[in-house]
Amino acid sequence: MDNKILFRDEDLEQFSKWRTIEKDKCIACGSKQFSPWTTQGSYKAVQCDKCGLIWMNPFVNDEGLGKYYSDYIGRRRLNNDVKMEQRKIQYQTDRDFIEHYISDGKLLDVGCNGGFFLDVLSKKFEKHGIEIDPEAVAYAKKSYNDFGGNIRCGALQDAPYENATFDVISMRGTIEHMTDPVSAIQKVSQLLKQGGYYFITATPNGDSFAADLYRDKWTLFHPVQHIWHFSPKTLSLICSKFGLQLMAKDFPYLGTPYEKVREDVKLVAAAIKLKEKNPSVELPVSPPFWENMMSLVFVKI
Ligand SMILES: [Zn+2]
Numbered sequence: 001m002d003n004k005i006l007f008r009d010e011d012l013e014q015f016s017k018w019r020t021i022e023k024d025k026c027i028a029c030g031s032k033q034f035s036p037w038t039t040q041g042s043y044k045a046v047q048c049d050k051c052g053l054i055w056m057n058p059f060v061n062d063e064g065l066g067k068y069y070s071d072y073i074g075r076r077r078l079n080n081d082v083k084m085e086q087r088k089i090q091y092q093t094d095r096d097f098i099e100h101y102i103s104d105g106k107l108l109d110v111g112c113n114g115g116f117f118l119d120v121l122s123k124k125f126e127k128h129g130i131e132i133d134p135e136a137v138a139y140a141k142k143s144y145n146d147f148g149g150n151i152r153c154g155a156l157q158d159a160p161y162e163n164a165t166f167d168v169i170s171m172r173g174t175i176e177h178m179t180d181p182v183s184a185i186q187k188v189s190q191l192l193k194q195g196g197y198y199f200i201t202a203t204p205n206g207d208s209f210a211a212d213l214y215r216d217k218w219t220l221f222h223p224v225q226h227i228w229h230f231s232p233k234t235l236s237l238i239c240s241k242f243g244l245q246l247m248a249k250d251f252p253y254l255g256t257p258y259e260k261v262r263e264d265v266k267l268v269a270a271a272i273k274l275k276e277k278n279p280s281v282e283l284p285v286s287p288p289f290w291e292n293m294m295s296l297v298f299v300k301i
Helices: 013-018 062-069 072-078 081-099 116-120 134-143 181-191 209-217 232-240 261-277
Strands: 034-040 043-048 054-056 105-110 125-131 151-153 166-172 192-204 244-250 293-300
Touching: 013 062, 034 209, 081 116, 081 166, 081 192, 081 293, 105 116, 105 181, 125 134, 134 151, 166 181, 181 192, 181 232, 181 244, 209 261, 232 244, 232 293
Parallel strands: 105 125, 105 166, 125 151, 166 192
Antiparallel strands: 034 043, 043 054, 192 293, 244 293
16 A cells, blocks of 8 residues: 655655754744644645745755755656746746846846746846756756856855846746745845846745635645745845845736636635635645736845
């Protein structure tokens, strides 16, 4: 008999021995008051009573994440054409969000993976990227003549870029994976020129209707990958400490390749009914929905 606890076909319990980092206070507001939010197998998520930040507590450390993500690029991305195609369209939406504000200058994409997002950005940018996965870096280096040489392997915090050199820093679906997002944001602030832009896109919004309704069945909940579920409010709390001011926010859903609005609404309506009848009912995994994902732009003041 196989008694493994699976999370959406993945055996995450094998990474629990690296689950060594525990926070006794909220990284956004400093409050020591937080409450259980949900559980998945032996993984636990909590929510700050004061600002609403959600995080896995404890969570998997960098060594464990390294094991988890090894070969991630091959396993999850290149081998799935439909997902790659959807992601490509979403890249264009995120590009438009950024280029509404700025479309030239020196840009750094943090967590750039195989360089896919950098590739869709305007050629007027001088493009740089940083990524912790060496295989993704190798792929980017050999795939893009124009910026492949500007892709660096490693953590942002250790990168030897000069202070105040970038006009734009982007993190696309990155900040929720980081074990130390506060020091990463501090570094972003150091590297940006005054008046420079910091974009956070394709990031799950913990302050969303579906997150609250579905909890561990929320489609963006992942006990290993998504350590933090931020919101515009909680990211603003952190960013404002480092002179980064929230300028605009967006919640891409309608028009994205992920929505099927009529079906999504029906599924969520059915889930609300089920919960009303029985609050401890096991819901199916949530569909894409409004407010699930957020795009934010901050300015260095
Ligand atoms: Zn808090």
